[in-house]
Amino acid sequence: MAKKSYSTLAVSMPSDGVVHVELNRPDKLNAMNQAFFPEMRALFDALASDDEVRAVVLSGRGRVFSAGLDLRDAGSAPEGDDVARQAWYWRRHVLELQEAFNAVERCPKPVIACVHSAAVGGAIDLIAACDVRLAAADASFCVKEVQVGIAADLGTLQRLPKVIGNQSLVRELSLTGRKMAAAEALSCGLVSGPALHADRAACVAAGLAMAADIAALSPVAVQTTKVQLNFAREHTTAEGLDYVATFNGAMLQSEDVMLAMRASLGKTKAEFSKL
Numbered sequence: 001m002a003k004k005s006y007s008t009l010a011v012s013m014p015s016d017g018v019v020h021v022e023l024n025r026p027d028k029l030n031a032m033n034q035a036f037f038p039e040m041r042a043l044f045d046a047l048a049s050d051d052e053v054r055a056v057v058l059s060g061r062g063r064v065f066s067a068g069l070d071l072r073d074a075g076s077a078p079e080g081d082d083v084a085r086q087a088w089y090w091r092r093h094v095l096e097l098q099e100a101f102n103a104v105e106r107c108p109k110p111v112i113a114c115v116h117s118a119a120v121g122g123a124i125d126l127i128a129a130c131d132v133r134l135a136a137a138d139a140s141f142c143v144k145e146v147q148v149g150i151a152a153d154l155g156t157l158q159r160l161p162k163v164i165g166n167q168s169l170v171r172e173l174s175l176t177g178r179k180m181a182a183a184e185a186l187s188c189g190l191v192s193g194p195a196l197h198a199d200r201a202a203c204v205a206a207g208l209a210m211a212a213d214i215a216a217l218s219p220v221a222v223q224t225t226k227v228q229l230n231f232a233r234e235h236t237t238a239e240g241l242d243y244v245a246t247f248n249g250a251m252l253q254s255e256d257v258m259l260a261m262r263a264s265l266g267k268t269k270a271e272f273s274k275l
Contacts, residue, residue: 026062
């Protein structure tokens with residue numbers, strides 16, 4: 001993995017194939033400033049094409065996962081423009097911000113979010129774009145935007161209903177800004193179990209262990225699976241079945257299939273090459 005420094009993120013590779021991305025503005029509660037969004041997009045686009053990377057863990061440094069958008073550094077439209085021009089400016093701006101989390105979702109490498117303390121506003125947009133969410137016992141989740149006079153616009157309202165599958169709950173959270181505790185997040189399926197983790201360190205350790213397990217599997221199988229799950233979520237069952245049949249017409253010819261079968265029969269561990 002190529003070394004690059006970021007002002008809002010810390011990136012490391014703690015084990016083969018596993019990248020750990022940490023939100024790295026702990027003195028600002030990992031609030032998302034203007035620099036954060038292009039850095040996230042650039043990083044995850046790079047991870048998507050890096051053959052050394054097989055799974056990604058996302059966490060926050062410091063005492064809070066993320067307080068969401070940094071309102072002190074949110075940008076402003078050019079002064080003097082009329083309403084229509086300002087509207088076009090803000091539309092373009094929001095679409096650019098959305099791409100930071102779209103990059104997480106379209107990255108073919110599985111992304112595991114490890115949430116501790118608070119995930120607020122834009123942090124919900126972010127974790128909704130991840131594949132798996134784990135939580136510490138002290139975690140809470142809040143779709144805060146309605147309380148500051150806007151509708152969430154970076155993916156929460158589009159992705160969260162598909163993550164949880166409970167329209168009533170998603171609408172309640174989004175329309176009230178109520179803070180949801182970790183136990184409720186576990187029970188409704190926002191985060192994965194079977195249990196909550198004791199604290200941030202335990203949650204991150206569980207995420208890294210899961211990522212290592214994924215990284216040991218066939219990258220062909222893993223990345224094909226994520227691509228198929230993303231496709232199936234937005235299409236009919238029939239369209240998804242047709243797509244996976246076409247896709248696997250090529251993928252089933254991978255040497256990984258025979259390696260995995262031989263390892264299973266021989267009760268050994270297969271070693272898979274990079275994609």
